[in-house]
Amino acid sequence: MIVSEFSCGGVILDGRKVLLVQVKNMKGKKIWTFPKGHIEAGETPRQAALREVLEETGYKAVIVRPMIRVKYAFTFQGNYVKKMVQWYLMKKLGRIGKHDASEILSIRWVSLLKARELVQYPSDIRLVDMLLATMNIEPTESPETETTEE
Structure with missing residues (x-):
């Protein structure tokens, strides 16, 4: 069976730092990614993205602008999922x-x-690369300190 899914997510900045979430992927591997989730009944994509960010991270945010819309497909529980x-x-x-x-x-x-x-999904790498280009940060610059919040 073919299943279509639509999700919305946020790339949250605080100066030159970005917020990542660690989750387990479908194979049980721990990965770093950005918060995202499905739209609930009556929500706009923007509302869904803000809600998902708040629910998954505890942070309230404001949308600066839309970034990109990505499409990919995978198989899950015998279904072909177009996301x-x-x-x-x-x-x-x-x-x-x-x-x-x-x-x-x-x-x-x-x-x-x-x-x-840290990020591994191709779309996440693309998002980070877009921001690096926008902020004129060269890959040779030393990383800033990081903060972990458990």
Whole structure:
């Protein structure tokens, strides 16, 4: 069976640091990525992205602008899943809660250069590369310090 999914997510900046979430992928491997999730009934894509960021990280954010919409496909439980994700660039407003420990193992603020080392999904790498280019950060620059929040 072919299943279509649409999700929205946020790339949250605080100066030159970006917020990553650590999750387990479908194979059980721990990976670093950006927060995202499905749209709930009655939500716009922007509302869904902001809600997912808040639920998964505990951070309230504001959307700066849309980034890219990525499409990919995978097989899950015998279904062929065609997925589309709308990404938004966001700016941190403040922390108002804790991250969702039921789906998020940990969260971490890191430099964009460190994020480039940590993320593995092709679309995440593309998002980081877009920001690096926008901020004129060269890969040879030394990474800034990072902060882990458990």
